[in-house]
Amino acid sequence: MSKVPEQPPPEPEQPPPEHEQPPPEPELPEASSGLPGTSSGAPPRSRLRLRAALTCLALQFQATRVGAAAMFGTAAVTGLLPALAAWFGKLLFDEIGHGGDADTGRATALALAVAGVGAVTAVLTQLAGYLDEVVRQRLVVTVEDRLFARVNEFRGLRHFESPAFHDRLRLAQEASQDAPHNITMFSQSAVRAVATVTGFTGVLFAVWPPMVGLLFLVGGAAFVARLHQARRQAEVSEIVSGKYRRRLFYRGLLTDPRAAKEIRLFGLGGFLHTRLVTALGDATSAELRVARRGVLVQSGFALLNTAVTGLGTVVVAIGAAHGRFTVGDVTLFIAAAAGIQATFGGIVTQAGMAVEGIRLFGHYTDLMETPDDLGSGSDLGSGGEPVPALRHTIELRDVWFRYDPSGPWVLRGVNLTLTAGTAVGLVGRNGAGKSTLVKLLCRFYDPVRGTILWDGADIRTLDVARLRRRIGVTFQDYMAYDLTAQENIGVGDLDRLHDRDAVRTVARAAGIDEKLSSLPDGYGTLLSRVQVDDYDASPGVTLSGGQWQRVALARSLLRTDADLLILDEPSSALDAQAEHEINAALRRHREGRTSLLISHRLSALRDADVIVVMTDGAVAEAGTHDELMGAEGQYASLFTLQAAGYQDTRVG
Incomplete structure (x- = not known):
């Protein structure tokens, strides 16, 4: 006989005296906003972002050490080649400028050198693209593997029943897909840019030194503006996270076969569609406002860059007309100015994406460091x-x-x-x-x-x-998995997932064996009309509510x-x-x-x-x-x- 203590006295309308009330709960392991870097006592944002960036860079080498090293090495060599090609081009034009006194052999060698640098650049560009894809794919697998391994380590339900945590998880999932690649692209662009700018800076110093300062000034300002834009975009992503979550909720409802009956019976399609579009519209409006501001700012800097380049070109052209510069100097200057400008433009764009990625990747690192929801505050x-x-x-x-x-x-x-x-x-x-x-x-x-x-x-x-x-449990809100009949019961005890005799024994106890045995593929039949494993696989079947409940009951009974x-x-x-x-x-x-x-x-x-x-x-x-x-x-x-x-x- 189970023993039950005597019934306690009825609880008073007012809270019981202080000594009879539960003590304050320990602080839950979750920031109130659900976003990284917002809880009291958290490290400065800059430190959190630096940590996120370093973590992501380290993950590249952890995912594929050889691939990452080859990618950065290729980027460095590729970055030096444009300056080398421009220098060979200058020498070629200077040689050709001698007219009848030109050395045909030297001109031919220089032309072949320009062509050779171009060929090497083309090959290395293709190789860099392949290496980038290798690193990206391995990185995505590594990051997502660690993310969901961490999610599985949460032993309780508190996180999973928290909307703020789901926002963080969605942002962390997005970060695991996009942020590592953005940071990878920026890191190799930075290596390539350093090599390119180093080479072209030497060229510009040799032709007209003031041009270097002007280009760096404008490029630096554009860089800072793009970073600010990226931070704003990341902030908007956090703000609209809840709206996108609602959008996914409504989108799921509109396509969920379990909800289709009530949606059509009660005429809810238009109502849910309106909610979906409203949530999506609010989110995209906020993002478009940031995008419009970014276009205006970046367009202004692009015009300023063009003006600076034009001014330098005019100065060098006039100098050439007066004999201070050669034709090769002019072509070298134009190539160097265009190369540095393009490099700045590319690194600015990549930097913006990287900053946004780093900020979002902070959600990944924050989630990875989120403490378990069981045992908080208790030894x-x-x-x-x-x-x-x-x-x-x-x-x-x-x-x-x-x-x-x-x-x-x-x-x-x-x-x-x-x-x-x-x-x-x-x-x-x-x-x-x-x-x-x-x-x-x-x-x-x-x-x-x-x-x-x-x-x-x-x-x-x-x-x-x-x-x-x-413990064996049949929950009131049991799950209906898009798996085979065998697996739907077998997941109750993974050690016996493929034990057909054990599965059938508990299915008989739950009164569902006859039904499952009569399915087209018996216990191998997929219990779903939504998911199939192969494109040409035969469609699965669905069960009634009562039949699903029997399957769920058999699942719990499998733990004998x-x-x-x-x-x-x-x-x-x-x-x-x-x-x-x-x-x-x-x-x-x-x-x-x-x-x-x-x-x-x-x-x-x-x-x-x-x-x-x-x-x-x-x-x-x-x-x-x-x-x-x-x-x-x-x-x-x-x-x-x-x-x-x-x-x-x-x-x-």
Whole structure:
């Protein structure tokens, strides 16, 4: 028999005295805005961006050391070649300018040198493009691999039920796709630019030194303006993140086959379409405002650059007319000015993309450093102790919980004991805290106050993965995976994913084996009409709601070695006959196991050893069915109300 402590006195309307209230919760491991660098005590933004840039550069070599080294080496050589070609061109034009006194052999050699530099440049350009693609592809795989490995390391649900975290995750995903490549492009452009500018600077100094200062002045101003533009674009990306998330939500609804029925029945298509377009329009309007400003600023600097180049060209041309410069000097100057201007323009554009990428990549590095959501502020939270088979009890002692420090209490001083080998039924109106209690038992969250004990050991000291291996759950909001029938059940115990006999055994217990066996490919049939593995693969099939619930039930039953079986509304989608059959099968399956049964259909809980009634997050009643009916309390009222709906004079 499960033991339930005596019912605590009713909670007063006003908050209890200070000594009876839960202490302040530890600070949650998440910045209030959900954006990096915004929490109090955070490092300066410049330091965070530098760290993000260095992290990304290091990742390039971690992803492919040889490829990254070859890419930067090729960029450096490619950057030097234009200045070399321009110098050979100057010498060629000077030689040709001698007229009849020109050395034909020297002119031919210089022409071949110009052509050779061009050929090498063409080959290295193609090689650089290939190396860039190699680094980009390897980098994307490396970054995304680490990102989702980190996501899988979050042991609880707090992050996944936080909209701010989903914004951060979306930005981190975008960063993992685009930011590393942008930073890679900038880094190799910077190497190439340094080589190019170094070569051409020497040329300009030899022809007309003031031109170097003018070009650097204008190019530097354009560089600073582009950096400011990039920062503004990144800020807008953060601001509109929520709008894009809503857009994805509405877009998903409009194409979700599960939502298609209600959308068409209730005529929601236009309503959701309007919401989608509004969210997208608000986001794009903000981005376009920044883009318009950027066009104006960059156009102004482009005109200024053109004016400076034109001025230098006029000065050199006049000097050539007066004999101070040769024709080769003029062509060299024009090539050098155009080369430096193009280099500045390219590096400015790449720098803007890199700064935006670095800022967004900060979301990636921030997420990678986000602490686990379990055990915050507690020495017990790390866990790691082995989890022995349940022999005695699972006990909740004075458990208080709420999802947010400013939110309402969902559980308020719950005391409950589940004795090994017995069945406990959990009853309560919607919002009473039943599903939250399940989340705490699975340790998706930790109590704000109080403890949950597994044979006397605080579950916060136990290894989370091993604890969950000892629990089988059919959730009320179960998943329908776009996988085969075999896999949909087999994921309940990955060690037996391909064990057809074990899968069929639990499918029979859940009353779904006959249906799955009759599918076109039996248990190998894809249970989806949305996803297919191959282009020419045969379409999958869909199941009814009740059939999906049986699949989900079989999934939880596959953990035959689970000590605790939790069934949260396991028959809500079944008809009366199917519910009767399933309840009978479940009684046989859970015999001798510790079970927690949650259902609004009280008749399904009559045979439980103890029935617990929850009200407003607290235990209101506890006892057997007969004891609670005799007490004429809340349970008796609810049971009588349900039974009245089935009473008929024609039924004896």
